[in-house]
Amino acid sequence: MRRCLDNIRHLGIKELFSLRYDPVMLFLIAYMFSFSVMEEAQNATTAVVNAAVAIVDEDRSQLSRRIGDALMRPQFQPARSITIEEIDTGMETARYAFVIDIPPNFQADLMAGRPTMIQLNVDATAMALAGTGAGYIQHIIAHELNAFFNHGQGTEAVRVVTRAKFNPNLEAIGFQGAMALTNNITMMAILLTGAALIREREHGTIEHLLVMPLRPIEIMLAKVWANGLVVVVAAALSLYLVIQGALAVAIIGSIPLYLFVTVIYLFSVTSLGIYLATLARSMPQFGLLAMIVFVMMLLLSGAHTPLESMPEGLRTVMQLVPSTHFVSMAQAVLFRDAGLDVIWPSLLATAVIGALFFVAALLRFRKTVTLTQL
Secondary structure, rough: HHHHHHHHHHHHHHHHHHHHOOOOHHHHHHOOOOOOHHHHHOOOOOOOEEEOOOEEEOOOHHHHHHHHHHHHOOOOOOOOOOOOOOHHHHHHHHOEEEEEEOOOOOOOOOOHOOOOEEEEEOOOOOOOHHHHHHHHHHHHHHHHHHHHHHOOOOOOOOOOOOOOOOOOOOOHHHHHHHHHHHHHHHHHHHHHHHHHHHHHHOOOHHHHHHHOOOOOHHHHHHHHHHHHHHHHHHHHHHHHHHHHOOOOOOOOHHHHHHHHHHHHHHHHHHHHHHHHHHHHHHHHHHHHHHHHHHHHHHHHHOOOHHHHHHOOOOOOOOOOOOHHHHHHHHHHHHOOOOOOOHHHHHHHHHHHHHHHHHHHHHHHHHHHHHHHHH
């Protein structure tokens, strides 16, 4: 047993030295856990920011001017006044994301109790912006109507008060940064372990290992712990230096618990990376396989698309993918300050799936080693 542990330790150190002399992979690690996280957190937002809006004011009343003045930055650009003939051209050329058409006698009809309506034209090719922005504009119009007719006296019969938990300012930067880090952990764990095996095969060093008194499980465990250690250290530095430091995001949850969850999760994805590497014959083939798997895990794990909006059959299938549980645990720990008493079912599921992935990768790796020896 002690000899086995020594072999795993020395082989892992060998993996770290091999990575040390791979400048491209080192640059990729540094980029994915620093600039990539910052760029996605700051710029890849689905919130309404600086949206172009125009108003066709056919009423020219005090109320219509109040509605136009209420559309302010940072959600909207200053509303531009256009004619009704310019609506189609402005929408077709994507000059405006929203066009509000206020009909003639709008204020007079409302004051007289006659029914009237406002037309809101939305460019729905930008779906996230269209849905959220239309909701904002409806809320702004309703607020201005209430303030105008009640003269700020607060005489409305019902007042809806919305309280946002865990992100009271509704800022996307913290959520986007943490999810970018979570997704990059998945990608780098797959790439590092798979590339390490492909690199040894291409350089011929795998044959050197096979003539030594080493077992396949020792070689696999060495790659898992060495590359997993690199990812955990990079993730910890990214959390402290990039997300909390450069982005100034307040993490209310336990970072040590998040890193512990990451360690359990890495056992799954590093095994998956080795399995994909045994299927590929070259680095380009491995890159294509890894891309397909990563995109599926990225889009369907709940980081960007809520699981509740997916078909029931797909949700059931995604419960067998470790990234689904990892994303759920990351959100619970970092944003809602959840503890082990809350996340233990997902943590147990991740460990079980990781064990299955490891066994499958080990069987495939043994088969590959046997064919290489022959």
